[in-house]
Amino acid sequence: MRIPEQKVEEILHSADIVDMIGQHVQLRKRGKNYVGLCPFHNEKTPSFTVNQDKQIFYCFGCQEGGNIYKFLMNYKKISYVEAIQEVAADLGITIDYEENRSGVLSETEILYEINEEAARFFSNNLLKNAEGERAKIYFDSRKIKIATIRSFGLGYALTKRDALVDYFVAKKIDINKAIELGLIGRSEKGALYDRFYNRLIFPIFSPNGRVIAFAGRVFETSENMAKYLNSPESKVYFKGRILYGLSHSKEEIRKLNSAILVEGYMDLISLHQYGVKNVVAVSGTSLTDDQVQLLSRYTKNVVLLFDADNAGVKASMRSIEILLKQDMNIKIVSLPSGEDPDSFVQKFGKDEFVNQINRAQNFMEFQFSIYEAQGKFADPVTSAETIRELIKPIGLITDELKRSMLIKSLAEKFNLREKLLETETEKILKKIEIDAKRTNTSPNTKAALELIEQDVSKREKELKPVIRVEKELIQFLLDGNPKVIDYIFSQIDLDDFYLLEHHKIAALIYDIYKEENYFNVNSLLSKLEEDNLQKYCLELSIEKYRVSDKWDSKHVVEKDKNSLKHLNDVIKKFKLFPLEQRMKEVLAEMKQTADEKSQLDLMKENTELSKEKKLIEQKYS
Ligand SMILES: [Zn+2]
Structure with missing residues (x-):
């Protein structure tokens, strides 16, 4: 069973990325783009950007990006083929599968x-x-x-x-x-x-x-x-991306707007048999960010139901942090010791089980009772440390209101001043922010750029200005306007690109454009094998209209109006660069040589270069 390549393209062209992503992420228009809170990392200000013209998305925070298939694959944790099927179903397109010919x-x-x-x-x-x-x-x-x-x-x-x-x-x-x-x-x-x-x-x-x-x-x-x-x-x-039983439970989870998280296969199967069907099992790994992200598509409310033994408590504590980071609401059920969900539901039946669920503790009460049982509140020193431990997870919550409510209840519990706890939380928040920044300043794309620029580290300083100019040329090409593409390729030779990666991208664009008389970023992305280059191109395609309050739509229109002038300016700089470089060298050589003949030759060359420079300046002004 295969989907013909042609059909894959057809489905992609019929889909609208803003429509489809809009079903899952709240988007609003900002200039030429749509922006929203990224579903792939936790953020408070939107850096997740969707571009309707190019039918691509890109997140400036976590560098996730690509076409609608890529979005659905990552968002729903499904395969490429399933993503195609999903888009087709949404559009009401029927797919005629091929039996034997090659296809995707x-x-x-x-x-x-x-x-x-x-x-x-x-x-x-x-x-x-x-x-x-x-x-x-x-x-x-x-x-x-x-x-x-x-x-x-x-x-x-x-x-x-x-x-x-x-x-x-x-x-x-x-x-x-x-x-x-x-x-x-x-x-x-x-x-x-x-x-x-x-x-x-x-x-x-x-x-x-x-x-x-x-x-x-x-x-x-x-x-x-x-x-x-x-x-x-x-x-x-992909182990860390799968929750066992979700296939059987997702409807019920959505319906009840709550999921019970258990440890094992048998727990889940047994609960299902007893009619408790909003269950998923972690099984095989400890809970991962990806699993929580997946679950959060269906509900934000989770009841943790791990074994009452030491391993179970440890797993619960660890899971709490991962769940809080993604703003899940957590409740915890501690079954009587010696019982696991399977044995409990068999012994006491569904109703008693549901009672247990309804009596679930919030995560702070749970943590408190665990620490208390461990004797952590016995003396002032360990007590202070433990309170700090209790605050830690609160710092992970991004919702401010929720955070301050939890602080309040913690303060009441220990008869402490709220202010004191707030200060502690602030400290933790700062640390988290610093950690986040640290990971944000060295994301893949920037690493890719650094790598790219490292390649030319020897000539880095002198090449930097022209590489910046090349980047702008690539951006113009990525825009996909046939007139602009024609114009650039009529003025610039592919071999003139300095940076190997830019040459590679430009050459691919050239090939695609020549073959199809049409170009958009999507067709390029599928042909770029290196992940880093894909991200680089995505970032360049959207960067011009990068999310910023200063970029209102008026701004963008003005920029477009002047685009031919702007383009000529870029081409001019690009063409002048090698000339100016050579002129500098000629002048340096003239200073060094005493030989008259050489001097004369250098002067001649300098005059030629000046003439050429003037011609280029006139042509592109
Ligand atoms: Zn993101």
Whole structure:
């Protein structure tokens, strides 16, 4: 199943990036651009910019950028193909898939299909193979019903070491791709074997319900064997970006505007079976920023439900900080000791479970009771330290009102002056700000620019002015106005660009324009392989209208009106640069040489150069 390349372009051209991003991010018009608060990093003033003419977005804060497909991939954590399908669905365009010809679907779609084939194999082992009986017995002992097994695609990996290999060979599946997905392994001698064998299988789904990976659980847990074996990361599976169960829970989470976060697969599956369906599981990793970002698409309200043991408490504490950074509202449930969500719901049923959820503590009460149990408030010294610990997470909250309310309740609790706590919070905020600035001043694009400029470090000083001029020329090209592109290429030779990267970009623009008689940034981005160059071009394309209050629309119009004059000015500077450089050299040489003949030659050259300079000045004035 592939989407023809042509169709991908057609869908891209029919879509409107402002419309589509506007469904997820509140945008307002600012000059030629639309701006809003970036969904990819936390910010208070908008640096997330969408340009309708060029159909691209770019964030000046975190350097995320690209076309609408790129946006959806990152925003919804979905694959390229799914992004195309999403845009097509939004526009009501039907996609006719190709069976065999090459197209963009190939790579990832093949991987999905192999995963789905493997999931079918594991599921049949459990449900239809005699050997699967022991897996059925296991799930039965955990009170998991057949309907639940089917709904979550649970399966069984046979004890035979190459059962899946045989199955894949019979199905003519590309074994190398199966190796890439971590389903099959190859020994040093070249023998193929199943990586999952003698295990219970939990398929891991993308938010859209595609199988992207597997977790295999051993039957008997023992000291020297990990309980779970997970698929490695692959082109379709990014560990820290996936929440287990979201595919099954997202509607309910949206409906209830709340999500329960649990630790394990079995917790989630068990809760689902008991009718608690707004659950996601972290599973396999500790909670990541990406996972929280993903969850925040569905709700801002999270109930943490981790085990009551030490590891669970530690995981909760860590998760609180990550959740607060993204302005999530957090509540925490501490189950009676010895219970996990699975055992609790089985023993006490759904209603009692929901009662527990409704009695959830806010995160400060939770932290306080943990510290209290650890005896941290026993003497004044540890007490002061602990209060500081309690304030730390408050500093992570960007919402000022929320912050001051929490400070107030903390002050009441300890009978402390609010002012004192505010000062402490301020200190923490400052530190966070400094850390943020530190990461902001060395972002990828700037690093890319630095790298680019490092390449010419020897001639850096003398080349700097002309590189700035080149940058402006590239900006004019990136604007995509055919008249401007024609004009620039009629005046300037591609080989005249000093910076290798600028030459590369200009040459690509030239090729695309010659071939299609049309150019926009999007067609360039797909042809630029280096991530740094892509970001560089995105930044240059939007930089002219960079978000700033001074840039009202009037300003931009005026700049456009004068653009031919401005362009000529840039070309003039570009052409004069080598002449002026040479003139400087000639003058220096004249001072140094005593030889009359050489002197005369240099004077002649100087006159020639002056004439040429005058011609260029006249031509581009
Ligand atoms: Zn951003």
